[in-house]
Amino acid sequence: MNRAALKKLLTVEDESRRRAVFVALLSGEMVRRGAERPIVVGGEAVELYTQGRYTTGDIDLKGRKETLEAILAEWGFVRQGRIWVSKEYGIYIDWLGGSLDEGAKAENKTNIIALDDENEIRVVSLEDLIIDRLCAAKYWNDQDSLMWSKNLMEILVRTGGPDRQYLKARAEKEKVADILSSILPEEGDK
Amino acid sequence: MRLDYNDLKKIGRETRMELIERGDIDPGRRRIRGKPRDAEKLDLIYRMTLDRLEQYPPYRDEKGRLVLPYFKIQ
Numbered sequence: 001m002n003r004a005a006l007k008k009l010l011t012v013e014d015e016s017r018r019r020a021v022f023v024a025l026l027s028g029e030m031v032r033r034g035a036e037r038p039i040v041v042g043g044e045a046v047e048l049y050t051q052g053r054y055t056t057g058d059i060d061l062k063g064r065k066e067t068l069e070a071i072l073a074e075w076g077f078v079r080q081g082r083i084w085v086s087k088e089y090g091i092y093i094d095w096l097g098g099s100l101d102e103g104a105k106a107e108n109k110t111n112i113i114a115l116d117d118e119n120e121i122r123v124v125s126l127e128d129l130i131i132d133r134l135c136a137a138k139y140w141n142d143q144d145s146l147m148w149s150k151n152l153m154e155i156l157v158r159t160g161g162p163d164r165q166y167l168k169a170r171a172e173k174e175k176v177a178d179i180l181s182s183i184l185p186e187e188g189d190k
Numbered sequence: 191m192r193l194d195y196n197d198l199k200k201i202g203r204e205t206r207m208e209l210i211e212r213g214d215i216d217p218g219r220r221r222i223r224g225k226p227r228d229a230e231k232l233d234l235i236y237r238m239t240l241d242r243l244e245q246y247p248p249y250r251d252e253k254g255r256l257v258l259p260y261f262k263i264q
Contacts, residue, residue, distance in 0.1 A: 020261045051246050051260035053239040057206075080210060090203050092210075114255040116263040123256075147232045151239045159248050159256060 006075060009089050016052035019044060019059055022091055024119035029071050030063065037122040038063030039100060039110055045123050046133075046148055048113060049155050054148060058083065058092035062100055069095075102128055102170070109166065126156040127167050130183075134176040146179070153183050 006025065012018040023044070027037045040048065043056030061068065069084070072093060077084040084093040100106045109125035124132075130152045136145035156162050162184065171180040209215045227235075246259040 017261060021263065048258065048261070050239050051242050051248075051258050053235075053242050081213075081216070083210070083216075085207070085210065087203075087207055112253075112255045113261070114251060114253075114257050115261055119263060120255065143226050143232060147236050151236060151243075154240060155243060155248065158243065159250060 003075065006089075014052065015090065016047050016055060018089070019056075019091065020048060020113075020115060020121065021119070022089065023059060023061075023121050024115050026068075026071060027121055028119065030067050033067050033071070035064040035067040037112075037120065038068060039107070040121060040123045041096065041100070041129075042094075042132075045129050046152070048121065048123055049126060049129070049152060050148070053151075058094045060094050060096050062097050063095075064098060065095060068093075100124065100128070105166070109163070126152050126159070127163055127170065130156070130167070131170045131174055131176065131180075134171065134179045134183075135174050138176050138179055146183075149179075150183050153185070157185060 009018055009022055009025075012021055023038075023040060031037055039062040040059065041062055042060035043054065044059045046054040047056050069079075072084045072086075073079075075086070076088060077086045077091075077093065079085075082094065084095070085091075100110075106125065106128050109127060111123050111125060113121045113123055115121065130149045133145040133149035133152065136142045137149065153162070164184070164187070167180060167184065168177065171177040206215070242260065248256060248258050251257050
């Protein structure tokens with residue numbers, strides 16, 4: 001993709017929409033170069049699922065480092081520590097590793113978000129994101145994270161429903177089963 | 191004093207960039223609010239997010255992909 005196509009990003013006023021479009025463009029470019037689509041994790045994943053209600057400053061990605069860095073450098077990003085920064089687009093990329101820490105099962109559960117027919121974003125599953133927020137709520141006593149986990153659960157219920165077995169297994173492992181049970185709707189409930 | 195929104199936005203972005211360059215803030219560090227929100231505010235944010243969910247209901251397309259209408263490219 002040439003830089004002119006990327007410049008269109010500057011016309012996207014809403015920053016959460018701009019980040020979403022950027023990740024889709026970056027993902028498409030990575031696929032074109034033979035890599036897998038990167039996986040969006042962390043705050044940007046929450047921002048995507050909540051359709052911009054949660055806002056984040058940076059984009060946390062998992063994926064093939066060499067390809068990602070080559071593209072970012074070509075697109076004018078500058079590396080600062082482990083963060084890649086574009087002053088022009090106001091975008092910060094934080095590469096967090098090649099694959100999900102939660103393993104192959106979590107990778108199989110990722111969602112593809114379609115912005116249109118061609119532009120797609122791969123995102124960590126709602127189940128894994130909920131567990132991540134529950135851990136923050138329990139171990140860091142972060143009430144915001146508990147509230148976001150409830151919101152994510154609501155979104156999960158409306159987009160196919162939770163994989164209860166997977167959620168419970170992950171919650172047991174992370175020792176957050178007690179909080180999970182407080183936000184997991186009864187089976188059969190909407 | 192009259193402030194222009196776009197000027198403020200530009201200044202905010204430049205300031206953030208300077209702080210990152212100086213190493214004063216790390217954009218990759220997970221942010222936890224130092225001052226917890228009160229229950230009413232948390233409930234408000236929760237409801238605002240549900241309102242967006244109602245206004246832009248997500249769905250799965252024929253390929254099983256998630257479509258989030260707020261982000262849909264027109």
